[in-house]
Amino acid sequence: APSQSVDVDRQIPPSAPVNNEEQGIFRLRMNVEGFQPNDLNVSIRHGRLIVRGKHVIQAQTQLSQRLTTSS
DSSP, X not given: OOEEEEEEOOXXXXXXOOEEEETTEEEOOOOOTTOOXXXXXXXXXXXXXXXXEEEEEEOOOOXXXXXXXXX
């Protein structure tokens, strides 16, 4: 079956709620429902936290073949 790729690339605005419980420790919560751990990539570049997710959905297709006869 063909696969359909959904690639979502979003930037979190600076006003996103971040919890600073202790100096230098930050916690950020994101809803990643539907993603498996290996679907996500977390990195830091140029002082920014980057979270990327890629989720591949297998699409089911129906194939039909028409039988034509001639006499």
